[in-house]
Amino acid sequence: MTTGGAGGDAAMTIAVGGGAAVSALLHLPPAARACYVLAHGAGAGMQHPFMSAAAAELGALGIATLRYQFPYMERRSRRPDPPALCHATVRAATLEAARRAPALPLFAGGRSFGGRMTSQAQALEPLPGVRGLAFLGFPLHPAGRAADSRADHLSRVQIPMLFLQGTRDALAERALLESLVARLGSRASLVWAEEADHSFHVPARTGRKDAQVRSALLEALSAWVDRLL
Secondary structure, X not given: OEEEOHXXXXXXXXXXXXXXXXXXXXXOOOOOOEEEEEXXXXXOOOOOHHHHHHHHHHHHOOEEEEEEOOHHHHOOOOOOOOHHHHHHHHHHHHHHHHHHOOOOOEEEEEEHHHHHHHHHHHHHXXXXXXXXXXXXXXXXXXXXXXXXXHHHHHHHOOOOEEEEEEOXXXXXXXXXXXXXXHHHHHHEEEEEEOOOOOOOOOOHHHOOOHHHHXXXXXXXXXXXXXXXX
16 A cells, blocks of 8 residues: 655555554655665654655665664554564565665665664575665664674675764774674775764764764765665
C-alpha cells in the first residue's frame, strides 16, 4: 500500500513476514542516480529530524532514499527486536526499494543500530542488488566499554563500506575504528567529522553548526556513491 507523504515522500507499508509489517517513506527525486535504503537508530524512528533532513539533502544530491521502521519502533516499544527480525526487516526494505526504483543502483545502511543491523544482514546473506553499505555513526561498542567485537561480522561483508563517524563518538573509539578499517582493506572507507559526537553534534566552540556537519557527511556519501557507479 502506498499513500502520499509529507515533503514529497511516498508513504507505504512493507510486509516483513510472520504477520509483521512496517511503515516506510520513499523519497525519489526525478534525477536520482542511486537509492539508499536508510535504517534508523535504536532510539528514534524514520521521522526523526536527522533522518528527514538526511533524506531531503540526499535527494537534492540526486540520491533517493527509502527509510523505514523496525517492528519495535512501529509498536512504540523501547526494546529493539531480536536480530533475526531486524535482519528480515532490512531485507524486506531492500527488496521493496528494488521494486519501487528498479532502474537505480542500491546502497544500504543507516544510523547507528540500523547500520549495524544492515551489515549483519549482509554478512549472513548478501542483500540482492546492494552495491555498498554506508554507516552514519557505526556503533562499534557501548559507551565506556571500548572493544571491536561488534564488528567481527564485517570481515564477511564483501562489498564496499563507508564509515561516516564523529571523532568524539563515545560508541566508536577512534583508534579502534581506524584499526578495523585498516583490517578491512580496500573495501572500507572512513570519513571523520571533527569534534562531532555520535549524534553528529559539535560544540559551539568549533564555529560550525550541526547542519553543516551533516551536510558535509552526506556530500561525502554522495561522492562515495559516485565512485562506485
